[in-house]
Amino acid sequence: MDANSKTMLKGDHDMLLAKVYDDDDGEIELGLGLSIGGCGGLRKSEEDLMPCCSSSSSSDSVKIPKSKIVGTKRRVVESVSPPNATSVVGWPPIRRGHRMPILANQIKSEQEELSKINNRHLSVKVNMEGTPIGRKVDLYAHTSYEMLAQTLENMFYGTHNALGSSRLLNGTSDFVLTYEDKDGDCMLVGDVPWQMFLGSVKRLRILRNTNMQH
Amino acid sequence: MTDSGSTDPTRIPSLPEVFLKRTFSLINSTSDRNSLSLVCKDWYNYERLTRRHVSIRNCYAVTPEIVAARFPAIRSVSLKGKPRFSDFNLVPEDWGADIQPWLSVFVTAYPLLEELRLKRMSVCDDSLEFLAMNFDAFKALSMLSCDGFSTIGLEAIATHCKNLTELDIQENGVADVGGDWLSFFPENLTSLEVLNFANLGNEVSFDVLESLVSRSKSLRVLKVNQKVSLDQLRKLLVLAPQLTELGTGTFSGDLVSSSVNELESAFSKCGNLQTLSGFWDPSLLYIPALYPVCGGLTFLNLSYSVLGADELEQILTHCKLLTRLWVLDTVGDKGLEAVGSHCPLLEELRVYPDDPLDQQSGVSESGLVAVSNGCPKLHYILYFCQRMTNAAIVAVAQNCPNFTHFRLCIMKPHEPDYLTNEPMDEAFGAIVKTCVNLQRLSVSGLLTDLAFEYIGKYAKNLETLSVAFAGNSDAGMEYVMRGCPKLKRLEIRDCPFGDSALLSGLSQCESMRSLWMSACNLTMNGCKKLAQEKAMLNVEVIKDEDGDDSLANKVYVYRTVAGPRKDAPPFVVTL
Numbered sequence: 039m040d041a042n043s044k045t046m047l048k049g050d051h052d053m054l055l056a057k058v059y060d061d062d063d064g065e066i067e068l069g070l071g072l073s074i075g076g077c078g079g080l081r082k083s084e085e086d087l088m089p090c091c092s093s094s095s096s097s098d099s100v101k102i103p104k105s106k107i108v109g110t111k112r113r114v115v116e117s118v119s120p121p122n123a124t125s126v127v128g129w130p131p132i133r134r135g136h137r138m139p140i141l142a143n144q145i146k147s148e149q150e151e152l153s154k155i156n157n158r159h160l161s162v163k164v165n166m167e168g169t170p171i172g173r174k175v176d177l178y179a180h181t182s183y184e185m186l187a188q189t190l191e192n193m194f195y196g197t198h199n200a201l202g203s204s205r206l207l208n209g210t211s212d213f214v215l216t217y218e219d220k221d222g223d224c225m226l227v228g229d230v231p232w233q234m235f236l237g238s239v240k241r242l243r244i245l246r247n248t249n250m251q252h
Numbered sequence: 253m254t255d256s257g258s259t260d261p262t263r264i265p266s267l268p269e270v271f272l273k274r275t276f277s278l279i280n281s282t283s284d285r286n287s288l289s290l291v292c293k294d295w296y297n298y299e300r301l302t303r304r305h306v307s308i309r310n311c312y313a314v315t316p317e318i319v320a321a322r323f324p325a326i327r328s329v330s331l332k333g334k335p336r337f338s339d340f341n342l343v344p345e346d347w348g349a350d351i352q353p354w355l356s357v358f359v360t361a362y363p364l365l366e367e368l369r370l371k372r373m374s375v376c377d378d379s380l381e382f383l384a385m386n387f388d389a390f391k392a393l394s395m396l397s398c399d400g401f402s403t404i405g406l407e408a409i410a411t412h413c414k415n416l417t418e419l420d421i422q423e424n425g426v427a428d429v430g431g432d433w434l435s436f437f438p439e440n441l442t443s444l445e446v447l448n449f450a451n452l453g454n455e456v457s458f459d460v461l462e463s464l465v466s467r468s469k470s471l472r473v474l475k476v477n478q479k480v481s482l483d484q485l486r487k488l489l490v491l492a493p494q495l496t497e498l499g500t501g502t503f504s505g506d507l508v509s510s511s512v513n514e515l516e517s518a519f520s521k522c523g524n525l526q527t528l529s530g531f532w533d534p535s536l537l538y539i540p541a542l543y544p545v546c547g548g549l550t551f552l553n554l555s556y557s558v559l560g561a562d563e564l565e566q567i568l569t570h571c572k573l574l575t576r577l578w579v580l581d582t583v584g585d586k587g588l589e590a591v592g593s594h595c596p597l598l599e600e601l602r603v604y605p606d607d608p609l610d611q612q613s614g615v616s617e618s619g620l621v622a623v624s625n626g627c628p629k630l631h632y633i634l635y636f637c638q639r640m641t642n643a644a645i646v647a648v649a650q651n652c653p654n655f656t657h658f659r660l661c662i663m664k665p666h667e668p669d670y671l672t673n674e675p676m677d678e679a680f681g682a683i684v685k686t687c688v689n690l691q692r693l694s695v696s697g698l699l700t701d702l703a704f705e706y707i708g709k710y711a712k713n714l715e716t717l718s719v720a721f722a723g724n725s726d727a728g729m730e731y732v733m734r735g736c737p738k739l740k741r742l743e744i745r746d747c748p749f750g751d752s753a754l755l756s757g758l759s760q761c762e763s764m765r766s767l768w769m770s771a772c773n774l775t776m777n778g779c780k781k782l783a784q785e786k787a788m789l790n791v792e793v794i795k796d797e798d799g800d801d802s803l804a805n806k807v808y809v810y811r812t813v814a815g816p817r818k819d820a821p822p823f824v825v826t827l
Contacts, residue, residue: 128340130608130636130663133397133423161533174533174558176505
């Protein structure tokens with residue numbers, strides 16, 4: 039727990055990423071095998087972890103929202119965080135600027151969605167349980183839950199849509215469509231009016247039906 | 253002439269000074285110029301008086317005063333500052349590489365300075381303002397991986413540089429404080445040729461951008477940021493069909509006032525387009541609008557786009573002339589097979605990881621082999637993967653023996669060949685044995701000293717080597733230090749190399765530009781010894797806050813004629 043509290047002390051959102059691995063594995067991955075002069079995951083955990091979510095205080099660095107998944111009251115839903123991840127400073131060696139723009143966009147859209155709801159786009163990440171690659175969908179390009187479900191079915195099941203319409207929504211498929219709202223709670227898609235949904239949705243998750251507890 | 257009329261029959265009569273100077277001023281290649289300057293004293297003088305461009309690859313290897321004294325006629329300067337590992341947060345903030353001391357000398361030495369290209373330098377807004385206001389002939393500013401400035405500095409550049417042709421802001425730590433910096437370009441500025449603000453976060457006024465593009469008839473490179481919509485992009489294309497390079501911004505969303513056809517029509521007028529980048533969140537519906545220009549593309553950068561294999565293949569079927577391709581590993585091995593099938597002229601491939609921590613996703617050895625099978629001209633590879641095999645790399649080396657740059661990053665440290673569980677030594681051995689022109693190598697995976705023995709034995713043209721989490725003992729590094737005569741830059745992290753390895757390359761150190769070692773087994777004593785032996789080296793230790801004082805956790809060694817740094821922060825100790 040030491041490393042945990044250590045990482046949160048700095049109050050730097052980048053440390054949240056460390057939390058992902060702490061909570062998932064119960065301990066920091068120290069599997070590097072080289073305890074040389076201070077290298078290794080634990081010691082470095084107070085510094086920035088991944089180059090793509092690093093911070094230099096002089097820049098408008100990006101805080102990765104992915105880590106918000108862990109540690110909230112969302113045990114009912116499996117997190118998509120991978121196990122056995124390494125947490126080493128500056129590894130893998132990817133320049134910080136490389137992936138920042140997309141994430142910056144996600145953050146900005148939280149702030150701007152209300153005022154720009156008519157002529158902007160709201161891209162949220164969609165993950166399907168069992169599929170490693172996340173996708174993104176522009177919610178403002180849709181006008182209803184039906185339309186969204188169609189898009190998602192096309193995205194994840196391909197063009198030969200054997201599922202029929204909106205089985206994701208009516209609970210008859212093996213999968214169910216959920217979303218993470220502003221508070222980090224996992225909610226069933228379709229319960230609230232569409233516009234209200236747009237105002238609170240942060241990301242979408244398609245989960246196996248057996249996981250949901252109603 | 254200083255040596256005219258010699259009667260020695262073995263001496264070649266001197267050519268007239270005017271003739272030599274005129275001839276030399278036509279020579280642009282730096283290596284040619286370096287050769288000329290070694291011929292004799294006169295030629296050294298003529299060369300230095302006529303040199304227009306200087307590239308300083310380590311800003312601490314020389315002082316601005318020394319540069320100005322030797323080369324009085326410089327119009328164009330390239331400067332690189334921080335060690336490369338600063339890109340990965342291994343170098344603390346405020347380490348240095350400030351541009352201001354250089355500008356302060358240039359303002360008197362090179363008042364007619366036209367171009368400044370910076371990489372990994374610290375640039376503050378005041379310096380940008382200083383640059384803009386004091387160099388009347390200034391034309392081109394390019395900054396890659398720099399930090400310390402904000403859009404306020406860009407406002408100054410826009411306001412005062414009356415002859416600006418190039419403003420290229422790439423992947424920097426820029427604070428976008430809002431305000432509309434683009435609107436600071438005066439209405440009468442029509443000289444822009446290159447405008448790249450892809451990296452900036454905030455919206456710029458589209459009216460201003462539109463007007464700027466419209467009046468810049470020589471504009472050939474335009475890279476917009478994510479805030480520019482697809483519809484706005486279409487309008488810009490209509491105004492600038494002469495573009496050779498385009499950064500599309502997000503390429504997402506609904507077209508408001510027009511359709512895919514209109515976008516396609518706009519692209520079809522851009523007959524000179526060779527490079528496409530951007531695509532931060534591409535709407536797949538609009539990708540076909542690109543097809544008219546795909547046939548002429550040589551460089552396609554999709555490294556920000558989450559695309560699948562099929563989507564990539566759809567695009568690549570139209571890109572027969574592609575020589576450079578950057579993608580995310582979401583395309584998977586299947587996507588790379590498509591690369592191998594559709595891009596026979598490919599010379600460079602970079603595959604970046606979308607989610608480095610997700611071990612189930614990404615690409616593996618089969619994707620790389622597929623590309624090597626289909627692209628025999630491949631000579632540059634940057635490949636991030638979760639796992640790899642020796643056999644695959646051996647095959648790749650045989651398919652593509654012309655590698656000049658081989659950068660393989662197996663993302664989990666110490667990962668062996670996942671089929672045989674052996675170290676990855678043979679993989680890199682095959683590369684260095686087969687690819688005799690190899691200039692740059694990045695190794696990864698589980699590696700013993702044997703891998704380094706191979707490198708030292710075979711990689712005779714190697715100039716840059718990056719090593720992480722590898723090797724067993726000092727012998728590994730010693731093989732490299734003794735065996736690679738052309739090595740210029742060596743960067744090592746988290747390896748069990750100690751003082752004796754560091755000191756083994758004493759003869760090598762001065763011919764190398766720089767050496768970085770972090771999280772290895774170096775001690776302060778070892779570093780001090782190196783510093784004592786070699787006066788022309790700066791041996792700098794970056795101190796840890798809470799570290800054993802006798803250990804040297806981060807060491808940066810570089811050759812210099814400038815002596816120890818005068819601007820070193822307290823945590824940098826020069827021995």
